[in-house]
Amino acid sequence: MAFALRRRRRGPSNFQRAADGSMTLVEHLRELRTRLFRASLAIVVGFGFGIWLASPVRRLLQQPYCELPGSAPNGRCQFTQLGPADLFLLNLKIALWVGLILAAPIWLYQLWAFIAPGLHKHERRYAYIFTALAAPLFVAGAVLAYFVIAKGLGFLVGLAGEDVTNTLEITRYISFVTNMILMFGVAFEFPLIVLMLNFVGIASARRLLGWWRVAVFLFFLFAAIVTPTPDPFGMTALALCLCALYFAAVGVAFVNDRRRGRGREIYAGLADDEASPLDLTPEPVTAGERIAPPEPVAAPKPIDRGYDDVT
Incomplete structure (x- = not known):
């Protein structure tokens, strides 16, 4: 006590x-x-x-x-x-x-x-969710980068001819590996950006799903740039993982929209350039209530009675 x-x-x-x-x-x-x-x-x-x-x-x-x-x-x-x-x-x-x-x-x-x-209470809850998802996604990207590097180094080292000795400088090699791990890990955080756009109400799940062609193209373009080798293994592995994460994030966005009741508005099914339908059904006109006459207004006082000796 x-x-x-x-x-x-x-x-x-x-x-x-x-x-x-x-x-x-x-x-x-x-x-x-x-x-x-x-x-x-x-x-x-x-x-x-x-x-x-x-x-x-x-x-x-x-x-x-x-x-x-x-x-x-x-x-x-x-x-x-x-x-x-x-x-x-x-x-x-x-x-x-x-x-x-x-x-x-x-x-x-x-x-x-x-x-x-x-932050507000709901913003703190979203931050907890995003933080709990960010670490596993980054670790998954780092693990994928490690295996892609193992495949890509074989191609890069194989480009050297018989007159070239492959002796790598230690600092440049470690920087190359860590940069690849960092880029893959950050790339795996992209689904969190998609979820953030949906949770704050900027983009609905239907709109995110409508962008899937652009998203897939950007994923393959990004994978082709950051992967160290031109072979299709590393590029395809990274792009397919990003595509799978994107569609999983869109699925979560659909669940969030259904929970919040989005898409049930009056004009939700209309495009931006489509006119809304008009209801031309005539409605019967009924007589309104009788309005009482206004009360009479009192006459104004004379001007000489509105002031005293001081004013």
Whole structure:
């Protein structure tokens, strides 16, 4: 009982005060400073674990090239280092990325806790849904990119003739692999944009379905540009995955429209350039109610009686 009373006397939390607008600007800045400090501390701790995991992650990224036939003529898969500190800086870069990924739940929560009070309740619910879907979609795109790179490197390395030795520079190779993973992961977030357009009411499900030809063409064009090889395997795999995600997002949009009752409006079935039908059925005219005569208006007072001696 005493504990409940003590909790009741503590007053509203910072989240509630920020949501109702009672928090001052200085308090907002202090909260931002606190959350940035917590997020930075989490990233620093993740960076420490990233230094420990940098070498295993780098070997994992090297695996697609090392599994190619002829990549290890002496029994060991070797890369070239042009500068004396290139490998050290590369490990630090990998450690930073690993640290950002490991600390993502903490710094994302700090960012969300600072932004969420300014959103409505339904907007927070949508943000939870989109965040829960964004991470698995990005991981799926990254996994697909890893397999596409494994197929594409065989074609790229095979272009070298007998007078060219395939010895890849380590930093450029890792940048190539990470950029491909990043592009594939971001591309898999496109269905969330489609759902966002539908949930905020900008595009209906029928309109999104009407754009399927343009969407499929753009997916194949994007896949042809970002895939490292001209072979149809990588391009088709990425384009088909994007098409499947697009149609799945359109299906969710149809469910959302049916739940909200969209498309049942009076003019929902008409095109933009089509005139609405007119109802020409005559209606009977009945006599209206009798209007009472207005009350008589009192006569105005004389002007000399409307003012006193002062005015």
